[in-house]
Amino acid sequence: MVVVVALVSVVVGSVLFHLLSPWWWPPIASNWGYIDATLIITFWITGIVFATVVLFMAYCVWRFRHRPGRTAEFDPENRRLETGLTVVTALGVAAMLAPGLIVWKHFVTVPDDAATVEVFAQQWSWSFRMPGADGRLGTADLRLLDSGNPLGLNPYDRFAQDDVIVEAADLHLPVGRPVKMVLRSVDVLHDFYVPEFRAKMDLVPGMVTYFWFTPTRTGEFEILCAELCGIGHAVMRGYVQIQEEADFQAWLQGQQTFAQLRESSSAGP
Template sequence: MAVALILVLVAVGSVAFHLWSPWWSTPIASNWGYIDDTINLTFWITGFVFVVILLFMAYCVLRFRTRPGNRAHYEPENKRLEWWLTGITAIGVAAMLAPGLVVWNQFITVPRDATEIEVVGQQWRWSYRLPGQDGRLGRSDVRHVSAENPLGVDPTDPQGQDDIILDGEDLRLPIDRPVRVLLRGIDVLHNFYVPEFRAKMDMIPGSITYFWFTPTRTGTFEALCAELCGVGHAAMRGRVVVQTQAEYQAWLVGQRTFAELGAAARRAQASAPPPERDRYEEASR
């Protein structure tokens, strides 16, 4: 009786905890409500099966408990029951997988009018690159990464000269405009994740991954690294600011391009005092 009661309480308690739980999904801020729907469908299917199995176990514990004069019945197989269980299981698995395949197809099919941006992850900060007036991102290569060129933009590619570089700053995006996010890791495995966008993907050094989404709500949202990337993993945070089109364009005008940043770095290097060793050699001469 105690075991059966415990099983029933676990089933009832699990349902009650879900209905009155203080932990719910964050308000969605993109077009990926499909992901929430898929997760909810999976939850209800698995939750229903979980409750049914627990209640069935409680029934069996109570119904077939040891009693004087009762003898166990040995039945090594039951073809009819096995076919029923196999069929029901197959239907349940298909019901969980089919919506996910549909959503995945939408997830990787980028609209033609989507704007490409790049997110670069490195221990332990986020950097971003936006297209300039030509609307296209220039080439990049890890071999070009340096203190003056932290994102490794190819300095010989004319399409990259007008790219907007945001090194360690907030990423800003216009509302209701689809965005294809190119993801690149410079050192180790990272994962760019904004919970309200419901879109995330691993950033693998040596390759470029992507996802796309459409911001549907203005505001400031926290960007997290969702892949353990070292001792500073918990501190690898940033912000994504979704603005109206007018606010975004006003902000974009004030940003510096890759060419402007390179020129400023060269001027700063030329005006810097020579190193201590060089000054000593000049004094010696």
């Protein structure tokens, strides 16, 4: 009976913890609703399976406990049970996959009016790039990286000259404006993650990945690397500041462009 009570307590405690947990992140971006809905669907499906299996174990421990004179019965196959479990498992997996596919399509279908911000990851810091007055990012190549060109921008691309460079510092974004996050890594696998955004995406060397969202609340929120990327992984952090439009523009005007960065680098000490 001790084992039975322990198993039932695990199920009841797990359900109560899920329902009463105070540790849900607050919604601060447009994609929080459908991401949370997908997570809740997954929680309930896996939770029902977990509760069913554990309660069945508790029933078996109680129902088939040792009694004098009782012998075991060997029944290696049960076609009806196997068919039922296969069908139920297939339906459960499909119910978890279908919402994820719908959410993924929305996650990567960027609105036409979205601004573009490039996230640049390297061991162990975050840097960022934004379009300048021309409204578009110039081309870049990691083979062009050097001390005067920390993001590998093409110095011969006229669209790159006014690109705003935010090197190893906080990212600022305006509230209420959709933004496409374009992700690059210079060295190893990283993962850009802001928990309150309900958004994360791997940065894969040699690839460009992306996602989009619309910030819906001002404030300061921590950027984490959610992929083990070396000995300094734990300190690869930053902050994103969500600001009103006027405050964001004031910050943006104080940042240096690629042309200014090259000029200051070539001038030397």
